[in-house]
């Protein structure tokens with residue numbers, strides 16, 4: 001395999017949630033290195049449609065999944081556009097949110113605040129063919145708006161001081177690289193590690209989430225899910241940020257559409273966390289799309305189905321066909 005070194009998080013737990021069946025069709029909308037996709041395709045004689053918006057991930061997963069031949073179809077694109085990129089009638093779907101280790105580790109992507117990545121341009125886009133870079137985004141924000149983003153998406157309490165320092169560096173023409181950004185953050189809050197994490201961590205995370213519109217993408221995926229899955233199809237979503245997990249939890253709480261497989265999110269075992277510290281903050285939530293029969297007996301579901309039928313001109317169980 002190519003040098004795409006990403007450790008798959010909660011792999012067995014995702015497979016258990018989806019329970020792949022022969023002849024069924026699944027989607028992995030965050031292919032990355034293809035770890036979850038490979039596990040699903042190995043568990044049954046099923047088909048899988050893969051999606052990612054990152055060229056390097058598409059290349060790595062294409063290589064890794066080649067052995068499954070025409071059981072796999074890979075498409076490049078954002079999962080926020082899943083309603084257009086995927087067929088309906090899926091038996092299951094997995095989304096493993098956030099970034100892959102190679103995206104963080106490849107200094108040229110501009111997502112890393114590590115000292116050896118100091119000369120990387122301030123980019124941070126997962127899809128480098130579209131959208132604003134982190135540098136352009138910062139330029140488009142006023143100081144207050146930048147502080148709000150750093151506070152909300154990074155949960156950074158020193159957001160105002162940091163935003164002021166970043167804007168000052170920008171005005172002085174000293175904000176071109178990840179090293180410049182890190183320097184501006186250290187100027188505001190010092191360079192000492194607070195509670196074991198680098199002081200630049202939260203600001204880098206906030207900007208990455210904003211650059212890639214990660215929460216907007218998730219919202220669009222969550223609202224498309226009921227149309228994409230067939231009745232009894234399962235959605236399994238791994239999040240790494242409380243703002244993501246809250247959205248998934250809220251979506252699956254719609255009892256007219258979803259039957260969550262468990263009340264609490266599934267977390268990584270201590271053994272997995274030792275092997276892969278990134279798994280520490282992972283939360284997997286899985287839910288089954290309720291069937292039409294359940295919808296009939298559940299008055300809330302009937303109301304929801306009627307609302308959807310009015311909106312889309314069809315019932316909730318349209319389009320059972322898998323991929324061609």
Ligand SMILES: C[S@@+](CC[C@H](N)C(=O)[O-])C[C@H]1O[C@@H](n2cnc3c(N)ncnc32)[C@H](O)[C@@H]1O
Nearest residue numbers: 008030032033034035036052053054057078079
């Ligand atoms: C955590 S990695 C997935 C790793 C994969 N599950 C594995 O086991 O190798 C997340 C992947 O999702 C992709 N991604 C993140 N947001 C996306 C979006 N909105 N649309 C499509 N792909 C996205 C990233 O490019 C990255 O490759």
